[in-house]
Amino acid sequence: MRIPVFAANWKMHKTGLEAVAWIREFAVATKNLSAADAEVIIAPPFTAIAAAVEATRGATLAVAGQNLHFERQGAFTGEVSAALLKAAGADLVIIGHSERRRIFGETDESVQRKVTAAHTAGLVPIVCVGETLDERERGETLAVLDRQLKAGLDGCSGDQIAALILAYEPVWAIGTGKNATATEAGEAHAHLRRRLREWFGGTHADRCRILYGGSVKPENIKELIGLEDVDGALVGGASLESSTFAAIVSVSATL
Numbered sequence: 001m002r003i004p005v006f007a008a009n010w011k012m013h014k015t016g017l018e019a020v021a022w023i024r025e026f027a028v029a030t031k032n033l034s035a036a037d038a039e040v041i042i043a044p045p046f047t048a049i050a051a052a053v054e055a056t057r058g059a060t061l062a063v064a065g066q067n068l069h070f071e072r073q074g075a076f077t078g079e080v081s082a083a084l085l086k087a088a089g090a091d092l093v094i095i096g097h098s099e100r101r102r103i104f105g106e107t108d109e110s111v112q113r114k115v116t117a118a119h120t121a122g123l124v125p126i127v128c129v130g131e132t133l134d135e136r137e138r139g140e141t142l143a144v145l146d147r148q149l150k151a152g153l154d155g156c157s158g159d160q161i162a163a164l165i166l167a168y169e170p171v172w173a174i175g176t177g178k179n180a181t182a183t184e185a186g187e188a189h190a191h192l193r194r195r196l197r198e199w200f201g202g203t204h205a206d207r208c209r210i211l212y213g214g215s216v217k218p219e220n221i222k223e224l225i226g227l228e229d230v231d232g233a234l235v236g237g238a239s240l241e242s243s244t245f246a247a248i249v250s251v252s253a254t255l
């Protein structure tokens, strides 16, 4: 039995003050939801992490970074290491988001180094994989997922696989309003689970949570979360309003 996870990726939105206001509103909107129903994660920009950590003290919300640099410290102007994130109070970190891969040139190799750095610092990685529209239209979806998964998780132990969070985010569904259909998401998630089983063993693979991301909203979450291998959602645009994200998270009480 996997507890569903709902993660809010705020991307480059929200100051510390805005984060605190969101957290307060969200707490009120979800006061009837039990921690056994769902785990909830927010990923603010680096500059709002400390304020978010302070505001979530005593709450069941966990805080994640949106990226990290794989070196522990050094002359890397503008970068933030896993150790710095951990010291700021984050417990998780998003790695390999398609915006990082596409806009900032991240590779499968850098994803792997970041996953290792996160584990070394005691952060839980949220590893993103997903195909572009071109890749889907060429029939390469599963091959792309295999490549990203194999390279990104290379060197992980079974226990690390069980604890980490995987996110299937088809690039064509991100910020477009066009989510994957149940058939498309179901096929990709089942494939990812099958590969995790092959490579890391069934016991560990069956504990890993695999989230869907890409135009998730209150109107489509029920169908997506109803799929066997969809264990929650990584939400961008619809997480910016606390009430909308609360509506998404609230479906977990009906599962």
Ligand code: 13P
Pocket (backbone or CB within 6 Å): 009, 097, 169, 173, 174, 175, 176, 177, 213, 214, 215, 216, 234, 235, 236, 237, 238
């Ligand atoms: P949207 O929910 O805005 O499509 O973004 C998804 C995403 O990139 C989450 O990481």
